[in-house]
Amino acid sequence: xxxxxxxxxxxxxxxxxxxxxxxxxxxxxxxxxxxxxxxxxxxxxxxxxxxxxxxxxxxxxxxxxxxxxxxxxxxxxxxxxxxxxxxxxxxxxxxxxxxxxxxxxxxxxxxxxxxxxxxxxxxxxxxxxxxxxxxxxxxxxxxxxxxxxxxxxxxxxxxxxxxxxxxxxxxxxxxxxxxxxxxxxxxxxxxxxxxxxxxxxxxxxxxxxxxxxxxxxxxxxxxxxxxxxxxxxxxxxxxxxxxxxxxxxxxxxxxxxxxxxxxxxxxxxxxxxxxxxxxxxxxxxxxxxxxxxxxxxxxxxxxxxxxxxxxxxxxxxxxxxxxxxxxxxxxxxxxxxxxxxxxxxxxxxxxxxxxxxxxxxxxxxxxxxxxxxxxxxxxxxxxxxxxxxxxxxxxxxxxxxxxxxxxxxxxxxxxxxxxxxxxxxxxxxxxxxxxxxxxxxxxxxxxxxxxxxxxxxxxxxxxxxxxxxxxxxxxxxxxxxxxxxxxxxxxxxxxxxxxxxxxxxxxxxxxxxxxxxxxxxxxxxxxxxxxxxxxxxxxxxxxxxxxxxxxxxxxxxxxxxxxxxxxxxxxxxxxxxxxxxxxxxxxxxxxxxxxxxxxxxxxxxxxxxxxxxxxxxxxxxxxxx
Numbered sequence: 001x002x003x004x005x006x007x008x009x010x011x012x013x014x015x016x017x018x019x020x021x022x023x024x025x026x027x028x029x030x031x032x033x034x035x036x037x038x039x040x041x042x043x044x045x046x047x048x049x050x051x052x053x054x055x056x057x058x059x060x061x062x063x064x065x066x067x068x069x070x071x072x073x074x075x076x077x078x079x080x081x082x083x084x085x086x087x088x089x090x091x092x093x094x095x096x097x098x099x100x101x102x103x104x105x106x107x108x109x110x111x112x113x114x115x116x117x118x119x120x121x122x123x124x125x126x127x128x129x130x131x132x133x134x135x136x137x138x139x140x141x142x143x144x145x146x147x148x149x150x151x152x153x154x155x156x157x158x159x160x161x162x163x164x165x166x167x168x169x170x171x172x173x174x175x176x177x178x179x180x181x182x183x184x185x186x187x188x189x190x191x192x193x194x195x196x197x198x199x200x201x202x203x204x205x206x207x208x209x210x211x212x213x214x215x216x217x218x219x220x221x222x223x224x225x226x227x228x229x230x231x232x233x234x235x236x237x238x239x240x241x242x243x244x245x246x247x248x249x250x251x252x253x254x255x256x257x258x259x260x261x262x263x264x265x266x267x268x269x270x271x272x273x274x275x276x277x278x279x280x281x282x283x284x285x286x287x288x289x290x291x292x293x294x295x296x297x298x299x300x301x302x303x304x305x306x307x308x309x310x311x312x313x314x315x316x317x318x319x320x321x322x323x324x325x326x327x328x329x330x331x332x333x334x335x336x337x338x339x340x341x342x343x344x345x346x347x348x349x350x351x352x353x354x355x356x357x358x359x360x361x362x363x364x365x366x367x368x369x370x371x372x373x374x375x376x377x378x379x380x381x382x383x384x385x386x387x388x389x390x391x392x393x394x395x396x397x398x399x400x401x402x403x404x405x406x407x408x409x410x411x412x413x414x415x416x417x418x419x420x421x422x423x424x425x426x427x428x429x430x431x432x433x434x435x436x437x438x439x440x441x442x443x444x445x446x447x448x449x450x451x452x453x454x455x456x457x458x459x460x461x462x463x464x465x466x467x468x469x470x471x472x473x474x475x476x477x478x479x480x481x482x483x484x485x486x487x488x489x490x491x492x493x494x495x496x497x498x499x500x501x502x503x504x505x506x507x508x509x510x511x512x513x514x515x516x517x518x519x520x521x522x523x524x525x526x527x528x529x530x531x532x533x534x535x536x537x538x539x540x541x542x543x544x545x546x547x548x549x550x551x552x553x554x555x556x557x558x559x560x561x562x563x564x565x566x567x568x569x570x571x572x573x574x575x576x577x578x579x580x581x582x583x584x585x586x587x588x589x590x591x592x593x594x595x596x597x598x599x600x601x602x603x604x605x606x607x608x609x610x611x612x613x614x615x616x617x618x619x620x621x622x623x624x625x
Contacts (some may be wrong), residue, residue: 128178330378
């Protein structure tokens with residue numbers, strides 16, 4: 001037995017030295033010596049502490065086994081320093097709440113320096129009631145287009161244009177009417193489809209909206225086929241609108257699969273009402289816009305002075321952009337007049353009454369001047385009688401009337417010839433409201449081509465309208481009246497010349513010295529009963545324009561009577577040729593100064609004379625000095 005044990009031990013030494021070491025007794029490592037705590041207020045970093053080398057594992061072997069290699073160090077002895085309790089750090093806690101989204105990448109093109117005419121253009125298309133106008137308002141950041149839930153009818157019938165802002169992107173966006181390819185030829189829907197097809201020529205991109213809550217409808221497939229036929233060269237993006245409440249049960253995934261049937265690539269889930277998905281839409285549009293801008297010469301940037309038109313014409317207010325609102329009764333030719341001024345079929349026209357629902361704003365240049373035209377709905381007959389989109393159009397027309405600088409009141413010449421009065425009560429009310437708000441007024445009598453065969457009625461209308469306008473609005477004299485035929489395009493230039501002339505008068509300014517010289521002449525040539533009845537006007541000045549507003553500074557508590565104000569207003573219009581616009585004259589009183597006591601009156605009695613001393617005040621009697 002002893003010999004066998006010796007042979008076994010020798011074999012183990014030759015083959016497995018480490019295994020032989022395991023047969024021998026070993027010593028366990030001693031526990032680590034704790035470091036003294038660091039001084040208060042200063043915790044050493046791991047790089048500042050000197051590592052303590054723990055004792056290595058030793059094995060007691062005989063002389064023959066001393067040449068065997070030692071076992072490797074344990075993991076804690078691999079040069080890793082011991083640390084105090086203050087140095088032990090726990091795993092970082094997960095932040096509460098939803099993780100923050102990474103910020104959107106910035107565009108490589110500064111769109112704020114790009115000319116507005118060179119900006120990329122996007123048109124919003126889709127079937128009716130999918131949220132095109134709501135997305136238009138979201139992109140331009142204001143409620144300009146009418147939004148109303150009318151599944152069986154169209155709210156938007158015309159093309160609306162605006163400048164959109166999405167992150168640092170700037171582009172032009174067009175809101176179109178709902179497309180129905182199966183509309184009857186010659187109907188309103190067919191005319192809106194033709195108008196949308198004409199506008200596609202000016203667009204480089206299109207956003208095809210579908211209602212994700214209703215799913216993909218057969219009409220959506222027809223609109224997709226219509227786009228491939230009429231807009232083959234336009235990059236189309238499919239947007240699944242109204243997706244704010246369908247992200248919980250995986251409905252959007254199945255809806256995206258259906259949207260792929262349209263053949264326009266991956267759709268984008270958005271919500272025009274809540275703003276959901278605008279970041280994803282930005283990431284989709286940004287590379288497309290950058291590629292489009294890099295293809296333009298100089299990337300479409302303005303090399304001239306970047307100052308805007310408003311800053312360049314800051315000193316001359318009459319050179320600023322003009323806001324012109326076209327108002328009137330339904331079916332008097334307002335939209336036809338706007339198309340004639342623009343010289344293009346911009347808005348929908350037809351024999352139907354009340355065809356325009358939404359106020360359309362268009363920009364054009366006339367005589368090196370920027371003009372913004374606003375075609376309002378004929379709201380006067382329908383006010384208080386209808387609900388829904390018509391009631392919204394009434395509110396919008398009133399707002400546009402208040403924003404305008406010049407108001408063009410359109411009358412129907414055929415109706416005037418058949419009636420006793422040139423203007424009815426509703427038209428008088430809107431004219432007076434424009435004057436009370438301080439706006440310039442131009443009367444346009446349309447459809448004069450219908451009276452061409454009857455010369456007597458033609459002369460009657462041309463003679464009666466100016467007289468009746470002066471009768472119903474006596475506070476403003478010289479309101480211009482223009483006779484046109486918008487259908488034939490006659491009188492278009494005359495209308496714009498009268499509008500610009502009225503606008504220049506509306507922005508008219510006079511210096512204070514010139515006004516006071518005029519005031520002295522006016523007061524001297526007027527016959528007063530006596531000097532007591534003559535108003536005591538110290539001086540006269542203009543405080544603002546648009547409309548011209550003057551202030552008469554009166555002496556004491558005297559005030560100008562209504563007769564005196566009418567006399568001064570009429571004199572201003574006649575002497576400075578600013579008739580046809582409202583003029584306002586305000587009054588301010590200058591208090592009289594209190595007369596001081598005469599300096600030669602001597603005061604009796606003792607007077608206190610304060611001396612420069614630190615302790616007391618000396619009292620001296622002037623009689624003793």
